[in-house]
Amino acid sequence: MSEHYEPPKQSGAGQFFDSIFLLVLVYVALFIPLILGLTGAGSTNEMPEIVNWETLGQNATMQAQWEKLGYTPETAAEIITTKFDYTIDPLLLLITAVVIIGYFVFMVKVSDKEYRDVIREKFDL
Amino acid sequence: MSDQTANGNAAGAEGQPSERVGLLRVLGPVHVWALGVGIVLVGEFMGWNFSVGKGGALGALIACWVIGLLYTCVAMIDSEVTSTVAAAGGQYAQAKHIMGPLMAFNVGLYLVMAYTMLEAADALIVGDLLIILAEQTGYSGLDPKPFVILIIALLALLNYRGVFMTLSLNFIITAAAFTSIIILFVGVQPWQPGAILKHQDLLTDLPYGWIGVIAAFQFGIWYYLGIEGTCQAAEEVRSPSRSLPLGTMTGIMTLLIAATLTWYICSGLLPWEYLGQAIVPLYDAARMTGSTTLQVFLFVGTMFAATASANGCINDASRAWFSMGRDRYMPQWFGAVHPRYRTPYRSILFLIPIAASFAFTGLLDQVITFSILSGLLGYTFMPINMILFRKKWPLGTIRRGYVHPFHPLPAIVLMVLCITTFFATYLGFGTQLLAMMFFYVIVSLWFSMHRYKYVRRADQFTMNWPKPEGY
Numbered sequence: 001m002s003e004h005y006e007p008p009k010q011s012g013a014g015q016f017f018d019s020i021f022l023l024v025l026v027y028v029a030l031f032i033p034l035i036l037g038l039t040g041a042g043s044t045n046e047m048p049e050i051v052n053w054e055t056l057g058q059n060a061t062m063q064a065q066w067e068k069l070g071y072t073p074e075t076a077a078e079i080i081t082t083k084f085d086y087t088i089d090p091l092l093l094l095i096t097a098v099v100i101i102g103y104f105v106f107m108v109k110v111s112d113k114e115y116r117d118v119i120r121e122k123f124d125l
Numbered sequence: 126m127s128d129q130t131a132n133g134n135a136a137g138a139e140g141q142p143s144e145r146v147g148l149l150r151v152l153g154p155v156h157v158w159a160l161g162v163g164i165v166l167v168g169e170f171m172g173w174n175f176s177v178g179k180g181g182a183l184g185a186l187i188a189c190w191v192i193g194l195l196y197t198c199v200a201m202i203d204s205e206v207t208s209t210v211a212a213a214g215g216q217y218a219q220a221k222h223i224m225g226p227l228m229a230f231n232v233g234l235y236l237v238m239a240y241t242m243l244e245a246a247d248a249l250i251v252g253d254l255l256i257i258l259a260e261q262t263g264y265s266g267l268d269p270k271p272f273v274i275l276i277i278a279l280l281a282l283l284n285y286r287g288v289f290m291t292l293s294l295n296f297i298i299t300a301a302a303f304t305s306i307i308i309l310f311v312g313v314q315p316w317q318p319g320a321i322l323k324h325q326d327l328l329t330d331l332p333y334g335w336i337g338v339i340a341a342f343q344f345g346i347w348y349y350l351g352i353e354g355t356c357q358a359a360e361e362v363r364s365p366s367r368s369l370p371l372g373t374m375t376g377i378m379t380l381l382i383a384a385t386l387t388w389y390i391c392s393g394l395l396p397w398e399y400l401g402q403a404i405v406p407l408y409d410a411a412r413m414t415g416s417t418t419l420q421v422f423l424f425v426g427t428m429f430a431a432t433a434s435a436n437g438c439i440n441d442a443s444r445a446w447f448s449m450g451r452d453r454y455m456p457q458w459f460g461a462v463h464p465r466y467r468t469p470y471r472s473i474l475f476l477i478p479i480a481a482s483f484a485f486t487g488l489l490d491q492v493i494t495f496s497i498l499s500g501l502l503g504y505t506f507m508p509i510n511m512i513l514f515r516k517k518w519p520l521g522t523i524r525r526g527y528v529h530p531f532h533p534l535p536a537i538v539l540m541v542l543c544i545t546t547f548f549a550t551y552l553g554f555g556t557q558l559l560a561m562m563f564f565y566v567i568v569s570l571w572f573s574m575h576r577y578k579y580v581r582r583a584d585q586f587t588m589n590w591p592k593p594e595g596y
Contacts, residue, residue: 004582004583005581005582007453007578007579007580007581008578008579010453010456010457010579012458014456015456015457015458016456018455018456018575018576019455019456019458019459019475021571022455022568023478023479025564025567025568025571026479026564027482029560029561029563029564029567030483030495030560030561030564031482031483031486033556033557033560034483034486034488034491034492035486038556038560039491039554039556039557039560040488040490040491040554040556040557042553042555043553058396059326060326061323061326061327062326062327062396065323065327065394065395065396065399065413066396066399068412068413068415069395069399069409069412069413071399076398076399079398079399079402080398083332083333084178084179084333084337084340084552084553085553086333086336086337086340086552086553088552089555092551092555093551093555095559096547096551096555096558096559096562099559099562099563099566100547100562103562103565103566103569104505104509106566106569107227107228107231107569108224108228108509110225110227110569110573111220111224111225111226111227111228111229112224112225113225114225114226114227114573114577115224115225115226115596116596117582118225118226118582118583118585118586119586119592119593119596120582121582121583122582122583122586123592123596125583
């Protein structure tokens with residue numbers, strides 16, 4: 001029968017290094033892609049040749065509401081004509097699915113292995 | 126300043142005094158309601174409307190209902206597991222007892238990231254609202270950054286000083302924010318369709334068809350995201366078995382009412398293309414009524430909702446981080462409680478720069494998406510957790526506070542809805558989804574290859590349960 005696991009004591013420097021590592025990871029993985037514009041909505045824009053409320057597909061009530069908000073057809077045109085691009089790239093979709101499924105499979109398997117350590121110490125030692 | 130770790134066992138083992146300094150048990154149902162609704166209510170003032178951009182106004186309404194079903198499954202599953210795992214830490218404690226350390230570490234991080242990004246979005250809204258106010262009063266070109274820092278710093282200070290004052294303040298400002306939605310609803314005279322509200326002329330067909338409706342699920346999460354955070358306060362609640370269900374259930378009812386009113390008001394006043402990208406849609410709706418009084422109410426309401434949410438987020442994120450420090454999933458330094466104020470002060474301070482940095486980007490939809498994705502990963506964990514929970518401790522082997530009906534149907538429905546919402550996020554925000562997954566993959570490898578060695582094995586299981594079946 002194995003003995004209780006006694007974890008090592010982490011030094012202050014080690015704790016500081018771990019904290020900095022996490023901060024750096026947040027900034028590298030999440031913050032930098034954001035400010036470099038690598039993330040965000042994929043969109044398309046189809047601006048009509050002549051810009052007015054009719055060509056922008058706005059009825060009389062919509063026109064009145066846009067104007068109350070302080071918009072003209074010219075200033076509202078980009079908001080109205082910018083649309084999400086929902087084209088599906090099969091390769092990117094496959095990669096995304098594999099990453100998410102792989103992540104959960106890895107986590108469930110490794111967690112279970114660690115959980116067995118916990119249960120063995122709690123109930124068998 | 127001397128500190129004591131909250132984990133008496135750990136301290137004692139290292140030859141230090143083993144006195145356990147815990148968090149103060151001072152909260153009642155009203156505070157639990159304020160914590161849950163306070164965090165989520167801001168979702169009615171901003172963010173939900175991006176679902177209109179992805180699927181149109183009707184698409185957003187369908188998303189609101191379908192995601193409501195997702196949260197119903199979350200509530201059913203969470204009620205059974207939380208009422209049985211009577212340990213502090215909510216889903217984090219559940220993962221420790223049912224799935225294992227790596228899963229618990231990830232669940233703890235989901236909570237921290239979801240709340241910290243929400244806090245960033247709240248601060249961003251405060252800044253944007255001040256810009257709008259400045260422009261309307263003739264002071265264009267206002268720099269919002271000092272105000273963003275100021276609001277985060279003030280709320281962090283409040284949290285640093287004590288949880289009772291923090292959540293008492295949250296109750297007052299959350300109630301005021303909710304009242305502002307009711308006042309606006311009455312102000313737009315819903316009993317006279319066509320007078321102020323123009324649904325007949327403003328509601329359109331689905332602009333992207335049904336794929337747009339699915340895409341809208343992403344921001345449909347925003348109507349409710351964070352309500353499960355009420356579990357985080359378990360260690361500081363006077364009577365958890367009474368206060369937590371009461372506070373959570375009244376919170377969900379409040380949110381359902383607020384979400385319905387919000388959609389109805391905004392879709393009857395704003396063209397969907399504008400609504401789909403608006404930063405402060407309810408405030409814009411108030412502007413459209415032409416009433417200065419309503420405009421002032423909604424300015425104050427939006428400001429209060431954002432402040433209450435940021436306040437609750439600092440509270441919840443810091444407690445999740447603190448719990449992980451206490452369990453050594455994170456450096457143990459974070460597991461300290463302030464000797465005078467009894468708050469997890471180091472965790473509060475550590476998360477401030479992250480929230481401030483993301484608030485500075487000004488990219489509201491993307492900051493919100495990071496929060497949504499962390500929440501969604503947490504909901505994906507729940508059905509796996511539920512199925513393993515019933516398998517490891519079948520009914521009758523341990524005392525459950527509540528047994529949810531129709532198992533495993535809620536778990537299956539929840540998993541299907543989570544997968545659909547991942548697909549919804551891929552539609553339009555695919556790169557961001559991958560960036561978030563990259564973060565969690567790397568940090569999981571880091572935990573299993575490095576941090577796990579500092580974790581005391583048996584300390585991860587504190588419930589008085591029999592050995593799980595199959596182990």
